[in-house]
Amino acid sequence: xxxxxxxxxxxxxxxxxxxxxxxxxxxxxxxxxxxxxxxxxxxxxxxxxxxxxxxxxxxxxxxxx
Amino acid sequence: xxxxxxxxxxxxxxxxxxxxxxxxxxxxxxxxxxxxxxxxxxxxxxxxxxxxxxxxxxxxxxxxxxxxxxxxxxxxxxxxxxxxxxxxxxxxxxxxxxxxxxxxxxxxxxxxxxxxxxxxxxxxxxxxxxxxxxxxxxxxxxxxxxxxxxxxxxxxxxxxxxxxxxxxxxxxxxxxxxxxxxxxxxxxxxxxxxxxxxxxxxxxxxxxxxxxxxxxxxxxxxxxxxxxxxxxxxxxxxxxxxxxxxxxxxxxxxxxxxxxxxxxxxxxxxxxxxxxxxxxxxxxxxxxxxxxxxxxxxxxxxxxxxxxxxx
Numbered sequence: 186x187x188x189x190x191x192x193x194x195x196x197x198x199x200x201x202x203x204x205x206x207x208x209x210x211x212x213x214x215x216x217x218x219x220x221x222x223x224x225x226x227x228x229x230x231x232x233x234x235x236x237x238x239x240x241x242x243x244x245x246x247x248x249x250x
Numbered sequence: 251x252x253x254x255x256x257x258x259x260x261x262x263x264x265x266x267x268x269x270x271x272x273x274x275x276x277x278x279x280x281x282x283x284x285x286x287x288x289x290x291x292x293x294x295x296x297x298x299x300x301x302x303x304x305x306x307x308x309x310x311x312x313x314x315x316x317x318x319x320x321x322x323x324x325x326x327x328x329x330x331x332x333x334x335x336x337x338x339x340x341x342x343x344x345x346x347x348x349x350x351x352x353x354x355x356x357x358x359x360x361x362x363x364x365x366x367x368x369x370x371x372x373x374x375x376x377x378x379x380x381x382x383x384x385x386x387x388x389x390x391x392x393x394x395x396x397x398x399x400x401x402x403x404x405x406x407x408x409x410x411x412x413x414x415x416x417x418x419x420x421x422x423x424x425x426x427x428x429x430x431x432x433x434x435x436x437x438x439x440x441x442x443x444x445x446x447x448x449x450x451x452x453x454x455x456x457x458x459x460x461x462x463x464x465x466x467x468x469x470x471x472x473x474x475x476x477x478x479x480x481x482x483x484x485x486x487x488x489x490x491x492x493x494x495x496x497x498x499x500x501x502x503x504x505x506x507x508x509x510x511x512x513x514x515x516x517x518x519x520x521x522x523x524x525x526x527x528x529x530x531x532x533x534x535x536x537x538x539x540x541x542x543x544x545x546x547x548x549x550x551x552x553x554x555x556x557x558x559x560x561x
Contacts, residue, residue, distance in 0.1 A: 191469060191470075216488050216489065216492055217492065218454065218488040218491045218492050219454075219484075219485075219488050220454075221454055221457045221458055221461065223461060226461075226464070227261060227273070228261040228262055228273070228458055228461060228462065229261075230251040230260050230261070230262070230263045230270060231251075231263065232251050233251075244457065244461075244469060245469075245471070246308075246453050246454040246456075246457035246458075247410065247453055247481070247484050247485075247488070248307055248308070248309070248453070248471055248472075248475070249380075249471065249472070249475035249476075249478045249480050249481035249484070
């Protein structure tokens with residue numbers, strides 16, 4: 186699966202196999218409380234299973250203004 | 251994970267409420283939370299003219315969207331801080347949002363109003379950009395709302411913002427701020443009523459709302475925000491929240507119910523009109539006029555030194 190990350194800088198990661206969203210966030214070292222996970226126009230919860238063809242975005246939900 | 255309302259596939263989980271919702275029922279939950287905040291705090295009614303302070307970010311655009319959907323008379327105010335491409339893009343996104351909804355948007359440009367943009371003001375007085383930015387925005391919000399005759403100013407502060415601000419105020423025992431920190435502050439002495447209708451919803455929820463509504467918002471963080479104190483407090487609270495869901499809610503709502511009354515003082519410093527601009531202040535000259543005067547004096551000195559160096 187392809188994972189677009191925006192924090193701390195824009196970067197694309199690839200992970201093999203089928204994994205839940207929470208596993209991906211752990212690999213990235215991201216606190217699930219601080220992000221939303223987007224696939225196309227839908228939001229994913231942490232237990233959602235991702236397949237090899239999935240492309241998701243891990244978008245920061247925390248701003249400091 | 252299943253929606254607690256319809257058992258359909260969940261789109262958003264809210265651990266502090268031990269809940270999850272599908273997209274449709276999350277939007278319903280979100281609007282209900284905002285409606286409840288407005289009603290319980292008596293923020294404004296259908297007849298009031300509301301000015302929404304919009305930055306182009308998820309919170310303020312989500313707030314403006316909800317208020318319009320709930321049928322309130324809500325116009326926008328964008329303050330152009332002059333932070334390069336960041337300001338240009340966030341202004342564009344705000345304008346696109348307003349045009350798509352046929353909503354009125356006012357734009358105040360800091361460089362036009364004060365002779366310099368926020369980064370230059372901050373650099374000149376050697377203050378952190380966020381401090382100069384906060385002072386300038388608060389001043390512009392109040393002055394614009396008053397001049398244009400709005401009944402109330404609404405900002406997009408959410409539960410995470412309020413909990414982080416509270417943590418900062420507690421860590422430094424800022425008694426005056428603790429006395430004033432509230433979802434709704436009354437008008438008086440030249441100050442317009444200020445309200446925070448998103449105080450019941452978390453930051454992940456406002457981001458989720460914006461995405462599910464298809465709102466194109468400014469995702470990138472302000473280039474000046476890196477390392478600021480509020481982000482540090484949010485990080486600490488989110489670390490706690492991960493281990494113990496509901497920590498932020500317990501901190502802030504516990505403060506509102508049990509803590510804040512203990513900080514309220516009948517001897518709040520009296521407000522008067524600033525000698526320079528007439529805006530409300532506790533001093534002879536308001537903090538914004540002092541900031542601008544100090545910055546321009548410093549910029550003049552810099553120019554003189556540069557000219558002397560050229561001779």
